[in-house]
Amino acid sequence: MHGELPPGQALTLRGIGREFDVSMTPAREAVRRLVAEGALQLSSSGRVSTPDLGPDRIEELASIRALLEVELASRALPRAHFALIERLQTINTTIVQMVAARDPVGYIRTNLEFHRTLYLRAQAPAMLALAETVWLQLGPTMRDLYGKLNRTEPPQFHRVILAALKAGDEPGLRLAVRSDVTQGLRLLSS
């Protein structure tokens, strides 16, 4: 989810077991779960690897993110008090630091923390779980994305999201979240 692995990275049960000092059995269960959630791909021979998504799949997952996360943000809006907005601003400054430090994993993790912190207020655990499933599928792809465009620009739409939250502007919030979620991924699919 955090982009620690590149797309198409192959994994083995014995390797995972060795890495975490367990036998094959727990490694197998973890891998099976991640496969069920789309975080890992299972080849026909039972081999497992990180997904290497094509442009159309990336675009579809971006659409799903927009669909779910716009709804989550919209539901969180009425419950978003100042303490939450302040916390989001703190997270946002951390994102800026991660961009400056050229740390893609830290960037992705903090960026997702920003979104999750907001969506937790929506009181919709099942919807949030579905959104996180999509994040899981996009992890390696996002790593590639922020590796290719190594710019120093902080996420521009996060400020718009914060402004819409403060103003209680629901249409503005929906548009800002949709833009933020779609923005980067459009670059990869074109």
Next chain:
Amino acid sequence: MHGELPPGQALTLRGIGREFDVSMTPAREAVRRLVAEGALQLSSSGRVSTPDLGPDRIEELASIRALLEVELASRALPRAHFALIERLQTINTTIVQMVAARDPVGYIRTNLEFHRTLYLRAQAPAMLALAETVWLQLGPTMRDLYGKLNRTEPPQFHRVILAALKAGDEPGLRLAVRSDVTQGLRLLSS
């Protein structure tokens, strides 16, 4: 997914293994996958059972169904030729038979087949997979639902969906799908 198990039904790895003539290992992997997809619940002691959803969770899952399936139907609309609509009508008559036969499992399975047949035309596999994940979570609850109201009414909104498909009426289709998806589940959560 098809409502073969009631909510809260307990399952054991050894029991599943005995039922399908395998050892505990494959049973464990299957259960872990189903838990990851939300089809089964894992208690704190590792015991597994069918989920017994509360009213708010049911309502949330209904909202997710509406969100995803309205989008899927909308994407399928431009590609819905007459052969597809005819197939949907055939499936719909089967649903009527299932209602008449008082067969809840057959009803649920055929009803979901109706929806899946339409959504397959949307060319959005990830979105469809997410929708099926929600169906999986709602299976036992739907069984309860169609067990409590043992009426003889066929799904009224399916005809509206078919009419909107024929007319190429996108707003009408979106409303019809939303109504069909929300309809039954609202009864259970109130």
Next chain:
DNA sequence: GTTTTTATTTTGTGATCACGTTTCTGCATG
């Protein structure tokens, strides 16, 4: 030097087992 074939290593799968924990059953007690 490139391609094909063979041998070796590595991999996933399903089964089985021992262990600690939890749950259930039946009986005694209040």
Next chain:
DNA sequence: CATGCAGAAACGTGATCACAAAATAAAAAC
């Protein structure tokens, strides 16, 4: 009749093993 308690049965977990399939490395042929 309800309640608490001890014994027994059943459960999930992690580990290990044998086996077949697959991928890799090495060797042979052209």
